[in-house]
Amino acid sequence: MHSSNRSGGGVLALINPIKAISPACPLEEVAEEFFKPEYAKVLSLPVVENGLPVGVISRYRFMDIYLKRYARELHGKRPIRHFINDKPLLVDLDQTLASAAQHVAANMQFPLTEDFIVIRQGQYVGVGFVMDLLKAMERQMQAGTEELEKAYSQLKSSQLALVQSEKMASLGQMVAGVAHEINTPLGYVQNNVAIGQELFSQVQTMIAGYEALVDSLLDERANEEQIAAQMKLVAAMRNDVNVQEMLGEMHGLMADSLYGIGQISELVINLKNFSRKDAAATDMMDLNDCIESALNIGRNVLKNKVEVIKELGALPRISCAPSQLNQVFLNLFTNAAQAMEAQGTLHIKSWHSDDDVHVCVADNGKGIPEEIIARIFDPFFTTKPVGEGTGLGLAITHQIIQQHGGEIRVESRIGEGTHFHIRLPIVSARAAKPALLEATA
Amino acid sequence: MSKPTLLLIDDEERILRSLRMLFFVGYRVHMTTDPHEAIRILREEKIHVVVSDQRMPVMQGSELLRIARETSPATMRILLTGYSDLDASIASVNEGEVFRYLMKPWNAEEVKSVVAEAAAIAEASFAVQSHTETASDVAIAKPRVLIMDHDETTARTVHETLGDRCEIVWASDAQHAMEELAKQDISVVVSDLMLGETNVGYILKTIKQLNPQTQCIVVTTFNDTSRLIDLINQAQITRFLPKPVSKGIFARNLESMLERFHMVRSQPVLQKRQAVAPISDPQEQVQAGNFMGMLGRLRARIGA
Numbered sequence: 001m002h003s004s005n006r007s008g009g010g011v012l013a014l015i016n017p018i019k020a021i022s023p024a025c026p027l028e029e030v031a032e033e034f035f036k037p038e039y040a041k042v043l044s045l046p047v048v049e050n051g052l053p054v055g056v057i058s059r060y061r062f063m064d065i066y067l068k069r070y071a072r073e074l075h076g077k078r079p080i081r082h083f084i085n086d087k088p089l090l091v092d093l094d095q096t097l098a099s100a101a102q103h104v105a106a107n108m109q110f111p112l113t114e115d116f117i118v119i120r121q122g123q124y125v126g127v128g129f130v131m132d133l134l135k136a137m138e139r140q141m142q143a144g145t146e147e148l149e150k151a152y153s154q155l156k157s158s159q160l161a162l163v164q165s166e167k168m169a170s171l172g173q174m175v176a177g178v179a180h181e182i183n184t185p186l187g188y189v190q191n192n193v194a195i196g197q198e199l200f201s202q203v204q205t206m207i208a209g210y211e212a213l214v215d216s217l218l219d220e221r222a223n224e225e226q227i228a229a230q231m232k233l234v235a236a237m238r239n240d241v242n243v244q245e246m247l248g249e250m251h252g253l254m255a256d257s258l259y260g261i262g263q264i265s266e267l268v269i270n271l272k273n274f275s276r277k278d279a280a281a282t283d284m285m286d287l288n289d290c291i292e293s294a295l296n297i298g299r300n301v302l303k304n305k306v307e308v309i310k311e312l313g314a315l316p317r318i319s320c321a322p323s324q325l326n327q328v329f330l331n332l333f334t335n336a337a338q339a340m341e342a343q344g345t346l347h348i349k350s351w352h353s354d355d356d357v358h359v360c361v362a363d364n365g366k367g368i369p370e371e372i373i374a375r376i377f378d379p380f381f382t383t384k385p386v387g388e389g390t391g392l393g394l395a396i397t398h399q400i401i402q403q404h405g406g407e408i409r410v411e412s413r414i415g416e417g418t419h420f421h422i423r424l425p426i427v428s429a430r431a432a433k434p435a436l437l438e439a440t441a
Numbered sequence: 442m443s444k445p446t447l448l449l450i451d452d453e454e455r456i457l458r459s460l461r462m463l464f465f466v467g468y469r470v471h472m473t474t475d476p477h478e479a480i481r482i483l484r485e486e487k488i489h490v491v492v493s494d495q496r497m498p499v500m501q502g503s504e505l506l507r508i509a510r511e512t513s514p515a516t517m518r519i520l521l522t523g524y525s526d527l528d529a530s531i532a533s534v535n536e537g538e539v540f541r542y543l544m545k546p547w548n549a550e551e552v553k554s555v556v557a558e559a560a561a562i563a564e565a566s567f568a569v570q571s572h573t574e575t576a577s578d579v580a581i582a583k584p585r586v587l588i589m590d591h592d593e594t595t596a597r598t599v600h601e602t603l604g605d606r607c608e609i610v611w612a613s614d615a616q617h618a619m620e621e622l623a624k625q626d627i628s629v630v631v632s633d634l635m636l637g638e639t640n641v642g643y644i645l646k647t648i649k650q651l652n653p654q655t656q657c658i659v660v661t662t663f664n665d666t667s668r669l670i671d672l673i674n675q676a677q678i679t680r681f682l683p684k685p686v687s688k689g690i691f692a693r694n695l696e697s698m699l700e701r702f703h704m705v706r707s708q709p710v711l712q713k714r715q716a717v718a719p720i721s722d723p724q725e726q727v728q729a730g731n732f733m734g735m736l737g738r739l740r741a742r743i744g745a
Contacts, residue, residue: 183546184453184523185455188458190549191463192462194550195459253459259455304496304498
C-alpha cells in the first residue's frame with residue numbers, strides 16, 4: 001500500500017486537467033483563458049505543441065505584458081510563443097512524490113509564479129500546483145512518522161515482553177527447583193503422618209484390648225475362661241504387630257517430620273526474602289544478605305555439583321533494589337553451575353573500599369571463548385540451544401548494575417574459569433528509577 | 442512364602458526411614474543412600490522391588506535402574522522422584538524400563554499397593570527364572586506392526602527395518618487404527634502422540650489393556666513430561682524417542698521391540714511385568730471406554 005504512494009499514483013493525484021494552449025494562440029485569447037473563473041487558482045498555463053510541452057505562460061508575466069498601455073493593440077494578435085518561458089518545470093508522472101518534490105523545490109522560482117507541468121514519456125498530461133505537491137509531501141511524511149512511532153512502540157513492547165519472558169523463564173526454573181526442594185521433606189512428612197495415623201488406630205485397638213483384659217481381671221463375676229480368652233486375644237495382637245518397636249520408630253519419624261517442616265518453612269522464608277514482594281522496592285541492604293538469599297534459592301542447581309567458597313567481608317549497607325540484586329546473583333551463580341561440566345567450585349568474595357562495595361564471583365568452569373566475551377552482555381546473545389535461553393540473562397544483569405550506578409566486568413580463561421566483578425557505589429548515584437525493570441518487576 | 446524384599450535408595454535418609462516404616466509389616470527392607478552400595482546389594486541378595494530416587498549426587502536413579510535391569514532382571518523397578526524433568530523420564534523408560542514412575546510427595550496407600558503388586562510379579566518372575574522355561578514355538582502368525590504417525594520417514598524406517606518379517610499397517614486416523622485392531626492383535630505399535638488432531642494417548646493405553654503383549658514405541662516431537670509419565674504408568678510404553686530420531690537408533694529399537702514381543706509372548710509372566718495402572722484422566726477414561734466398546738462390536742462382527 002505504501003508503494004502506490006511512492007509510484008506514479010502520488011503525482012497522479014496532483015494533476016489538474018487544464019486544457020493546454022497552442023504556441024500559435026494569440027495573446028488576447030490567452031487573456032480570456034486566464035479570466036475563466038475555473039482557472040482562478042491557476043498560476044500559469046501550459047503551452048503545448050503536438051502533445052509536447054514547449055513552455056508556460058504565467059499569469060504574472062501575462063499581466064506584466066498585457067496591462068501595459070497599448071499592449072492589446074500592439075501584441076493582441078501576436079502568438080503566445082513569443083512570450084512564454086520555454087523552460088517550464090517538468091515532473092514525470094512516474095516519479096515518486098519525494099523525487100518530484102525534490103526536483104520542484106530545487107528548480108522553482110521565487111516568488112512562485114508558475115505551476116509545474118506533468119508529463120508522461122515527454123507527453124503533456126496536466127498541470128500540478130506546487131502547494132498541492134508540498135502538502136502531499138507533508139502528508140506522506142506525517143504518515144511515515146506515524147508508522148515509525150508505531151514500530152517504535154511495538155519494538156518497545158516486544159522488548160518488555162522479552163525481558164518479561166526471560167524473567168518468567170528464570171522464575172520457572174527457580175520455582176521448579178524450589179518445588180523439588182519442598183517435595184522431598186513434604187514427601188516424608190506426609191508419609192510419616194499417614195503412618196502415624198494408621199499406627200494410632202492400631203494402638204487404640206490394642207489399648208481397648210488391654211483395658212478389656214484389665215476390666216475382666218478386676219471384675220469379680222468374670223470366670224477363668226473369659227479371662228483366658230481375653231488374654232489370648234491380647235497376646236495375638238501383640239504377636240501381630242510389634243507396637244513397642246513401631247512406637248519407637250515412630251518417635252524418630254516424628255523428629256524427622258519436625259525437621260522436614262522446619263526445612264519447608266525455611267524454603268518459604270527464603271522465597272519470600274528473595275522476591276521481597278512485601279518489602280519496599282528500594283532499601284538499605286547488606287549485599288552479603290542478597291548473596292545468601294540467592295545461594296539459598298539456587299541451592300537446587302548448585303548442590304551435588306558445586307562447592308561454594310564464601311569470603312564475605314563486613315559491608316556497609318547500600319541503597320538498592322534487593323529483589324533485582326538477588327536476581328543478579330542468582331543469574332551469576334546458575335550460569336557458573338552451568339559452565340561446569342562436572343564438579344566445580346564457586347568462589348564468592350565481597351569487600352568494600354571508601355566509596356564502593358565489591359563482589360567477585362569466580363568459577364572454575366569451562367570459561368568463555370575470547371571471540372564472544374565482548375558480546376556476553378549483549379541482549380539476545382546466547383550460546384545455549386534455541387529455546388533454552390533468551391540471551392537476556394546477562395543483559396538484564398548488566399542493566400540492573402548500571403541502573404544502580406555500578407559496573408560489572410568479566411574476565412575468563414578457557415579451561416580455567418570465569419570471573420565476574422561487580423562494583424556498586426556506597427552512596428547511590430541513582431538519578432532516576434530504572435523505568436523498564438520497575439515496570440515489569 | 443518368605444517376605445518379599447525391598448531395596449530403597451534415596452539421598453535423603455529421612456525419606457528412607459519414612460518408607461521403611463511404610464513397609465514395616467510384610468516386607469524385608471534394605472535401604473541405602475549410596476547407589477554403589479545398592480548395586481552391591483542387588484548382586485548379593487534376591488530383591489523383589491527396587492524403589493529409587495532420581496536425582497542423587499553420585500548417580501541418577503534411571504542409571505541405577507538400568508544397572509539393576511542387567512544385574513537382577515527379575516527385580517521390579519520403580520522410580521520415586523520429586524522432580525519431573527523430561528530427560529529423567531525419558532531415561533527411566535528407555536534405560537530403566539521402570540514399572541512405575543511415582544512422584545513425591547506420594548500417596549502412602551498408592552505406593553503400598555504398587556509395591557505389593559510389583560512384589561507379586563517379581564516373585565512370579567523369580568519362579569520362572571529358576572525353571573528356565575523355554576519358548577514354546579507354536580506356529581505363530583506373522584507379527585503385525587501398527588503405525589500411528591503421519592510422518593512418512595517413520596513409516597519408511599519401519600518398512601525398511603521390519604518389512605521382511607512383519608505385516609505393517611499404517612493407520613491414518615483413530616477409526617482406521619481401531620479397524621486394524623479389530624481384525625487381529627498387534628505386536629508392535631509405533632506411534633506419535635498426536636495423530637492429526639487426535640491425542641492418541643488413550644488409544645495406546647487401551648491397546649496395552651487389551652493385549653499386554655503389544656510393545657509400544659512412541660516417536661514424537663511432543664515433549665510434555667507429565668503426559669510421558671502418564672504413558673509410562675498407564676500404557677507401559679517401552680520406548681520414548683524424541684523426534685528427530687536417527688534412523689540407526691530407531692531401527693535398533695524397532696528390532697529390540699520385535700524381539701521383546703516374541704519373548705513376552707513365549708513367557709506369560711513377562712506380560713505381567715508390563716501390567717498397566719488404571720487410566721487416571723476422566724476424559725481419557727471415557728474415550729478409552731468408548732474405544733473398547735466399539736472395538737468389541739467390530740470384533741464381534743468380523744470374527745463372529
